Amino acid sequence: MKILLVEDDIDTRSYVSAGLKARGHCVDESGNGSDGLSRASAQEYDVIILDRMLPSIDGMxxxxxxxxxxxxxxxxMLTALGDVDARIEGMEAGADDYLGKPFALSELLARLNAISRRGAYTSAATTLQVGDLELDLIAQRVTRAGRQIHLQPREWDLLKYFALHAGEVITRAMLLEHVWGFQSSFQSNLVDTHVCRLRSKIDRDFFGPRLLRTVRGEGYRLCAKQGH
Structure with missing residues (x-):
């Protein structure tokens, strides 16, 4: 993978960079938020490892x-702020995962492998379709009625999971486990917030039935048929 490591602590940056390169990854390094943002905006990276506390521009x-x-x-995101509220803030701002310091390199590698697999499919199918909504699994492109819908990576993961289980009731606990990697006992409005954003993108301003629906007391369902 091509990875950008944005970390101001020289020892941590050297340790992580050496470990990633030893496993065959291509790593670019940055020691402050301004340079990190510039690099990330100018180039395509598979993964960005981003420290929360950075000089010039903070990680958030x-x-x-x-x-x-x-x-x-x-x-x-990497941070010494390991409390739940800080983690939720980072996830809701668009982070795919959160790792508190200090950490073992083995855990960092495991988390990198996990988030890089999101979007990889074992099915031979290259598209998923629910009504006039279509997901291109190779290009990670979403269209409805031929019109492209731009999603953030977490929104893509969420919609993909719904589409793979189209017509089924999906609980919040299932989404926390399979999309975020949290235990079902984790409590927050994280799921509801992201589902609301996703719904506004795939249902608002489109003719036809609402696709993403709330099943009261149970969870959500992605379905093109009325009455389901």
Whole structure:
């Protein structure tokens, strides 16, 4: 994978970079938020490892700028702030995963492998279709009624999971586990917030039935048929 490592602590940056390169990854390094944002905006990366506490521009600001600019790279945040509220803030801003310091390199590698697999499919099918909504699994492109819909990486993961289970009731616990990798006991409005954003993109301003529906007391269902 092509990875951008944005970390101001020289020892941590050297340690992580050496470990990633030893496993065959191509790594670019940056020591501050301004340079990291510039590099991430100018080049395509598979994954960005982003420290939260950075000089010049903090990691959260870099994250929001990248997501607002449409960056599709997977983003793994590193931070000494390991509390749940900080993690939720990062995830809701568009991070794909969150790793608290100190950490073992083996855990970092495992998390990188996990987020890089999101979007990889074992099915031979290259498209999924629900009514007039179509997902191109190779290009990670979404269209409805022939009109392209631009999604953030987390929104893509969410829609993909719904589409793979079209017509089924999907609970919040299932989404937390399979899309975010959290245990079902994890409590927040993370799922509801992202589902609301996704629904606004795939249903609002389109003719035809609503595709993503709330099943009261149970969860959600992606379905093209009325009455389901």
């Amino acid at each position: 600001s870099v994250l929001r700028s990248l997501r607002n600019g449409g960056a599709h790279a997977r983003i793994l």
